[in-house]
Amino acid sequence: DTGVSQNPRHKITKRGQNVTFRCDPISEHNRLYWYRQTLGQGPEFLTYFQNEAQLEKSRLLSDRFSAERPKGSFSTLEIQRTEQGDSAMYLCASSRGKSEAFFGQGTRLTVV
């Protein structure tokens, strides 16, 4: 296992369309996090899973956003009815228990 894997790396979509991103964490990492990063800013926390349970959601995660981790392994982040303000880098990270989080390379979303 070489690290956290995110697909796709880049996504261009038209405003109003739905998009789904996938994150495959490091094997045996029970915690998985989603962050959003806009240009010139640090990553902002979106949501967090411990195994399959979604334990925390940020206020940034509007009703158009939904995340799942059905079997406690990979996770998906879906954005419905995309808006131009959703354009950002979406980062996934995973950790094992109390260890540090390791990040993937992110999915860059551009809404046109």
Add this chain to the structure above:
Amino acid sequence: AQKVTQAQTEISVVEKEDVTLDCVYETRDTTYYLFWYKQPPSGELVFLIRRNSFDEQNEISGRYSWNFQKSTSSFNFTITASQVVDSAVYFCALSDSYGGSQGNLIFGKGTKLSVKP
């Protein structure tokens, strides 16, 4: 509320110079964790260090060193004899509930370091 401030937006140095990246944090918790991550142009955040609030010992790892001072709420990062490969955006981050049900990191806005040959 928790907050991380990295006042230096961009720093440019010449190779072999030493450089210090500043980080100031705010939290009301007595137990918290501080982190530094490196983000090269490829985009992936690379973990550098984690310190807990009860351990104020400075740490050195090769050319990297960290100075944690609770009295000034600072966690500064120094690169000695900088190299071109050190060019990246560096983020300082705070976690106030590490190991508990919450696991989110609060990041600063980052400092872009450019090391010129």
